[in-house]
Amino acid sequence: PIANDNYVAFTFFIGCMAMMAASVFFFFELGNTEKPWRTSVLVSGLITFIAAVHYYYMRDYNLATGQSPTFFRYVDWILTVPLMCVEFYLITRKSGAKIGLLWKLITASVVMLITGYIGEAIYGQETQSWVWGFVSGLAYFYIVYLVWAGDVKKLADAAGPAVARANNALAWFVLVGWAIYPIGYIAGTAGGFFGIPMLRGLSMDIVYNIGDAVNKIGFGLVIYALSRSEKVISLPARA
Amino acid sequence: PIANDNYVAFTFFIGCMAMMAASVFFFFELGNTEKPWRTSVLVSGLITFIAAVHYYYMRDYNLATGQSPTFFRYVDWILTVPLMCVEFYLITRKSGAKIGLLWKLITASVVMLITGYIGEAIYGQETQSWVWGFVSGLAYFYIVYLVWAGDVKKLADAAGPAVARANNALAWFVLVGWAIYPIGYIAGTAGGFFGIPMLRGLSMDIVYNIGDAVNKIGFGLVIYALSRSEKVISLPARA
Amino acid sequence: PIANDNYVAFTFFIGCMAMMAASVFFFFELGNTEKPWRTSVLVSGLITFIAAVHYYYMRDYNLATGQSPTFFRYVDWILTVPLMCVEFYLITRKSGAKIGLLWKLITASVVMLITGYIGEAIYGQETQSWVWGFVSGLAYFYIVYLVWAGDVKKLADAAGPAVARANNALAWFVLVGWAIYPIGYIAGTAGGFFGIPMLRGLSMDIVYNIGDAVNKIGFGLVIYALSRSEKVISLPARA
Amino acid sequence: PIANDNYVAFTFFIGCMAMMAASVFFFFELGNTEKPWRTSVLVSGLITFIAAVHYYYMRDYNLATGQSPTFFRYVDWILTVPLMCVEFYLITRKSGAKIGLLWKLITASVVMLITGYIGEAIYGQETQSWVWGFVSGLAYFYIVYLVWAGDVKKLADAAGPAVARANNALAWFVLVGWAIYPIGYIAGTAGGFFGIPMLRGLSMDIVYNIGDAVNKIGFGLVIYALSRSEKVISLPARA
Amino acid sequence: PIANDNYVAFTFFIGCMAMMAASVFFFFELGNTEKPWRTSVLVSGLITFIAAVHYYYMRDYNLATGQSPTFFRYVDWILTVPLMCVEFYLITRKSGAKIGLLWKLITASVVMLITGYIGEAIYGQETQSWVWGFVSGLAYFYIVYLVWAGDVKKLADAAGPAVARANNALAWFVLVGWAIYPIGYIAGTAGGFFGIPMLRGLSMDIVYNIGDAVNKIGFGLVIYALSRSEKVISLPARA
Amino acid sequence: PIANDNYVAFTFFIGCMAMMAASVFFFFELGNTEKPWRTSVLVSGLITFIAAVHYYYMRDYNLATGQSPTFFRYVDWILTVPLMCVEFYLITRKSGAKIGLLWKLITASVVMLITGYIGEAIYGQETQSWVWGFVSGLAYFYIVYLVWAGDVKKLADAAGPAVARANNALAWFVLVGWAIYPIGYIAGTAGGFFGIPMLRGLSMDIVYNIGDAVNKIGFGLVIYALSRSEKVISLPARA
């Protein structure tokens, strides 16, 4: 049986069920969504669904071994973070977003996650971990830039006030919500912050679990809200 | 085999099946609901569905160990109580409820539940449990205030007689229906009522099981009834 | 393997499959039902569905232990009998049934079943069982009264000939169909009829199994038939 | 592994899959059926579906024990034969069939099957088995009479040429198709034909399996064909 | 683990998945099919679905025993070959095909398959196997005749160019595609070709697996293609 | 538990989930697709679905044995590569593609895959493997030719700019995306490149897993994008 003070397990259970409920919500609301926005809401549902499956794995792994399921986390992120990039692309398509922008976002994500994996899962116990984390951070900040001031920001603004406002919310998620992960990385690897160990002892899993739920479900809800306000303006079906 | 006088198991079986049947009911009635109210009825279904899953866990845990499944109860509440707050928000949106109100409700719920968990699951055998319960109670009464006299009440009244009446019913649930839980807390923890043990011996599980079924299904049915009367006035799609 | 003369097992198999087939029938016929009557047919399906699940448990319990699964029977009844009360309420709503009537019916049912459970499952081997059965019977006859001459009867008559006729059929179910259960109780408990043991040796399970199938499926079919005749008059959406 | 000359197992596998495929067929064709005929096609699907479930049980029982699964056969028949009576009732409703006719058919079926069960499963090794079979036969021939010359025949003829033709086909099923079962009974019980053992050695299971498939699927297909020809005349929604 | 040169297992895996994918394809395309053709496409889906289930059995049997699963193959054929006859009947109904034609086809199929089973599964190691195969071949060539020059051919030609062309394709399947099976029979039984052993050593399973996939999926695709071209002319609903 | 540096397992997990998510995406988007394009999107979903099933097998096989699941890979490719050929055929049908073209593509695929299997799975440890790979390469380059300059290219160009552009994208997939496989073959077999071992040590599985995901999902997305742009011009229903 699970000890009452096993907060890590507690958050895994919450995460798993929250993701599953969110997926059911998004899938059920598809029929209630205007046609041009259905793909976006479907993607929101896919993000939470993929997360639900992996949380199921992670929960069992953690209950069985007591270890942090880093392996499964990164498998999950490498699928869901690009899907979040797809969301940015879908809402800016109307004002001219080209597929090239999507590739920039996805490439940055993949670089960020692969370097992060090497740093955390392979060299997590060595000082060099901070170097990998640093490179990962560069990719991360590139995404933050694109969404706050770069192409994504400009296209979103040009797409109308509702899209601009939604992108604004998503931008805050990327800056603050996603910042949880590097912080957890710094706390959880030997290299710490530029070589200086910091915040050792902070359980990475609780941070990630809560952060994941907030980020993924919140992200999906912003898209969902946007789909309900943009009743008039539809997205063109440009490839 | 289960002893005939195992009332705790009895109520777990009832709870599990009742929640599952209620979910089937709400999901099947979605197609029968006017478009603006579908999200509300869907959320009712999600609340009972999440509960059904956790009741399945709790029932097996209780049959296996004979213990109170506090762990799973709080995992369940920390997902379903915020969803109930979402219900309040959804029905007052028409008359101007802002997202800030939803955050007030959810924050209060989370504070209430986290302090309650610490008090019940971590320090449940110590006198200090009443302190945690007291703080939890403060958060609880804040929610009661919002729904009886504060923002939620005012906005509900402004949204028309049907919404006002529904909010009234929900308010009674929050005041009387939800009061079951702090009472069970007082009965089940060493700190009792402000340090004085009270009602020791009362089985918390039976109280919670019956209370959960009444609260969650009743809550959903109030929303469901409201969706059938508000045939004319629709909710605006403001984010 | 099951002995050919194991009539109890025979009826459990029949019951389980009959309930499942009836649920499939009602759920599939939902799309074929006029909108105002869909909730009623859905409830019929829920009643048989809940029964199907519990019959699955009861069948296995009986095959494994050879005992009467009283525990599961009452879990099943405490969910399905109130749902039958809901059916009475739904068909009399049109002519003014108030929610108070539903509460009267449900309260009487719950009293009837709880006293019945204590009498049968806890004190079934003692003489005092007849006292509990007597109190249960009082509640039972109150329901019979409501449906034959009281509020339900009056409202059904006022709702039109089809509803009146349906209520008449349901009333017969309650008087004759449901009488099976107290008879089984008298036969199966030590207290018998007002203290005098009667009909000892009659296997309660066969009586209950056949009775359940007839009552639940028959009840649902009466509602179903009513939904097919009332094509013109619709139920108002009053809460 | 199953021996190649295990024809009994061969027919169990065929039966199980045939019933499942027929159910899929009828359920999928529901949407393709005119509204007034949907209930009839649904019942056809339920008949084959119930049979599919029981064939699954019977197949495993026979593979495990090598015995004839009489127990499960009769559980299956006591649900499906009344459903076939319902089919007769549904197609003659248009020309005035009263619910009393359905009760006559169902009562006769139940008598036929219960006496048959006692004769075959309880006293199958004794001479008296022929007595039970005789009583069962009386009930059987009553059904044959009703469908060939009695109420069912008259009402079917009055309902139009398509219904009359369908009833004619169903009548042949009842006379010839269903005759398989008493023949198998005579061959398989000690009492044989009026006390004289006959056709001993004929494997009852192969006869029943093939007969069941032909009867149940054939019955359903006659109803299905009727639903496709009666495009103009609809069944009234009389209770 | 499965050896890389286990071609038999290789083809079983392919067969199983191909049949499952084809079924999904046909079922999903039902909604996309004109109403008069839906039954035909549904039957195509049923043929591949029944095959998928049996391939699942056959694959496991073959992996476990290394033997040819003749038993399951014939169970599969005795259900699917008559269904293919139904397809011929359905497309010629428009130009007057009577139910008698369907019976001719099905009877021939059943004779062909039963004699084939006795020859292959019971006497497969004896010389007399060729006699059984010969009788089976007579039935087979009768079907070939009906489809190439007999009733089916004439009715198909009368039903229009699209149906005629489809029947032509199906006729090729029956002549060439189905010829695989008798060839495999000749290769795999002691009696060989009219008593002379031939092609001994050729693995029957690989031939059958590939043949089945081509025949069943190809057959279904011809029907599917026909349903897409016959947009104008609909099939009458004559029983 | 899986080692953090087990990149092969990492990619199997990604592959399995990505394929499953892509299938859900394509199936859910069917209802959102214009009628003439539904078959194409359905085929995309079938390709990823078949892949998802086989990735499930491959993942478990690899976790259990540590070996490369060549057997399952080829079972998967021999079903999905012909389906990709079907996609080419479907988009060129409008401008006159004949079924003969589809046969050319499928035949070339089958030759390519069968020779590749023999080379890799049977003689993978011998020098002659390069001969088989060479023949396979001939078939591969034939497909490349058809799509870049041959029939497929010409018909695509004649079908309009959107189809031409889509075919262009698909052509790049075939040339670059599919090139991964022969490269992996050269690296993984003893015969290497025309007899000279090359790139030994490169893990074939990681290359194939990533390549599969990119190819199958990318292929499906190109078709999907095409279906959204071709809103006006529909495909004729020519067989």
Ligand SMILES: CC1=C(/C=C/C(C)=C/C=C/C(C)=C/C=O)C(C)(C)CCC1
């Ligand atoms: C910058 C940075 C990282 C960023 C990770 C991020 C941004 C993860 C986002 C995950 C999401 C959004 C998951 C689900 O929603 C790592 C890899 C931890 C490594 C250290 C540096």
Ligand SMILES: CC1=C(/C=C/C(C)=C/C=C/C(C)=C/C=O)C(C)(C)CCC1
């Ligand atoms: C005030 C208070 C509590 C309140 C709990 C509540 C209000 C729970 C509500 C649960 C619901 C509504 C569940 C499902 O429907 C605790 C945490 C027991 C701790 C003590 C003080």
Ligand SMILES: CC1=C(/C=C/C(C)=C/C=C/C(C)=C/C=O)C(C)(C)CCC1
């Ligand atoms: C009066 C009475 C009883 C009545 C039980 C009833 C009326 C049960 C109804 C059950 C139904 C309707 C089940 C499913 O359909 C008991 C509790 C046996 C106890 C003795 C007195």
Ligand SMILES: CC1=C(/C=C/C(C)=C/C=C/C(C)=C/C=O)C(C)(C)CCC1
């Ligand atoms: C007359 C007679 C019998 C008749 C049985 C029948 C008529 C069974 C019908 C079964 C069907 C129709 C099954 C599924 O389709 C018995 C009971 C064997 C006993 C001996 C006398």
Ligand SMILES: CC1=C(/C=C/C(C)=C/C=C/C(C)=C/C=O)C(C)(C)CCC1
């Ligand atoms: C003529 C002949 C045979 C024919 C078999 C056929 C024609 C089987 C068809 C199977 C199909 C069509 C399966 C699924 O699609 C046998 C029985 C091998 C026995 C020898 C003679």
Ligand SMILES: CC1=C(/C=C/C(C)=C/C=C/C(C)=C/C=O)C(C)(C)CCC1
């Ligand atoms: C040329 C060549 C090959 C090509 C394989 C290909 C082109 C596979 C394509 C697979 C796809 C497209 C899978 C799923 O999407 C082999 C067989 C490796 C053997 C060596 C030569």
